[in-house]
Amino acid sequence: MVATITPKQLMDLRTRGEAISLVDVRTPAEFGEVHIDFARNVPLDRLDPKQVAADHARHSGPIYFVCRSGGRSKTACERMIAAGVTDVVSVEGGTTACDTAGMPVVRGKKVMSLERQVRIAAGALVAIGAGLAAFGPDPLWKSIGAGLAGFVGCGLVFAGITDTCGMAMLIGRMPWNQVAATTCSRLLLAAVVTAAAAGPAVAAGHTSDPLPAVQQAVAAGQAVIVDVREPDEWADGHVAGARLVPLSALERGIDPARLGQVLPKDKIIYCHCLMGGRCLAAAAILAPLGYDVRPLKPGYPQLIQAGFPAAVGK
Numbered sequence: 001m002v003a004t005i006t007p008k009q010l011m012d013l014r015t016r017g018e019a020i021s022l023v024d025v026r027t028p029a030e031f032g033e034v035h036i037d038f039a040r041n042v043p044l045d046r047l048d049p050k051q052v053a054a055d056h057a058r059h060s061g062p063i064y065f066v067c068r069s070g071g072r073s074k075t076a077c078e079r080m081i082a083a084g085v086t087d088v089v090s091v092e093g094g095t096t097a098c099d100t101a102g103m104p105v106v107r108g109k110k111v112m113s114l115e116r117q118v119r120i121a122a123g124a125l126v127a128i129g130a131g132l133a134a135f136g137p138d139p140l141w142k143s144i145g146a147g148l149a150g151f152v153g154c155g156l157v158f159a160g161i162t163d164t165c166g167m168a169m170l171i172g173r174m175p176w177n178q179v180a181a182t183t184c185s186r187l188l189l190a191a192v193v194t195a196a197a198a199g200p201a202v203a204a205g206h207t208s209d210p211l212p213a214v215q216q217a218v219a220a221g222q223a224v225i226v227d228v229r230e231p232d233e234w235a236d237g238h239v240a241g242a243r244l245v246p247l248s249a250l251e252r253g254i255d256p257a258r259l260g261q262v263l264p265k266d267k268i269i270y271c272h273c274l275m276g277g278r279c280l281a282a283a284a285i286l287a288p289l290g291y292d293v294r295p296l297k298p299g300y301p302q303l304i305q306a307g308f309p310a311a312v313g314k
Contacts, residue, residue: 002089003077004089004092005092020232022066023039023064024040024041024065025042025043025075026114028041028043032108034099035095035105036095037105037248047079049079050083058236062087064088065080066098068113068115073090077090114168118167122152128145129144129145129151132144205295206280207295217268224263224264226269226270227242228250228278229244229300235312237300237310239308243263247281247282265290271296272295273300280295
């Protein structure tokens with residue numbers, strides 16, 4: 001039996017200042033449309049229970065999972081439990097219920113939910129199969145049509161019984177579900193255009209600077225470390241001397257003058273997150289503003305293992 005929590009209970013925990021590890025298992029496109037402001041995205045089709053557990057090692061309390069309406073988050077919890085990670089909780093009603101309950105969310109461009117895509121695809125295949133079965137030019141085509149409709153129908157029955165949908169997993173891997181048209185992606189496009197017109201280099205991938213060189217540059221005052229994770233992650237542990245600039249704050253928009261008080265433009269900005277993904281999005285926002293930003297592929301745990309000093313608390 002998967003443990004659950006209501007959006008109100010989750011919001012109460014957040015209000016009390018408790019550190020919450022919340023994983024959104026929807027597709028990146030769905031995540032980009034709207035997500036709880038302190039959630040991180042790990043799509044269900046890429047969920048690695050051991051990696052998620054390792055990322056959670058510095059946190060106390062359960063790992064919370066959320067999706068659109070509660071189905072996929074339950075599946076994610078079941079996978080974690082099967083892998084031996086039992087302290088997991090599914091958020092009832094998903095992101096939709098959390099948004100309705102007034103929980104802070106980050107909004108981007110509206111996209112079609114995975115559930116709607118599955119219904120459209122299944123309906124279209126059944127309609128095509130029925131059409132071929134009824135109006136096919138010869139018995140072979142009629143048989144193919146009947147088989148197609150029957151196959152999809154059986155697949156839907158199987159999905160209903162097992163709460164596992166192979167079609168959803170397949171559609172979730174499609175390109176339009178992998179790239180979210182959020183503020184970040186629009187700024188990345190703007191950065192590329194700016195680079196083509198004006199010539200300055202724009203960070204398009206992780207830096208190749210080795211970690212010892214990063215440490216030397218920071219020690220010499222030539223660079224600063226910027227952590228783009230969320231405040232609760234920062235409080236659980238961060239690189240000593242680093243500066244916190246959450247990606248969610250960058251996506252919402254920070255006044256350049258205020259940002260300039262935190263990040264110096266005359267120094268290299270080495271930004272990092274937990275797994276190397278969010279720092280790329282942050283770099284796409286900071287680079288067009290004139291910063292020499294170099295995203296680090298190693299996440300916080302790897303930086304500590306490499307010898308960067310750790311600190312805990314705000």
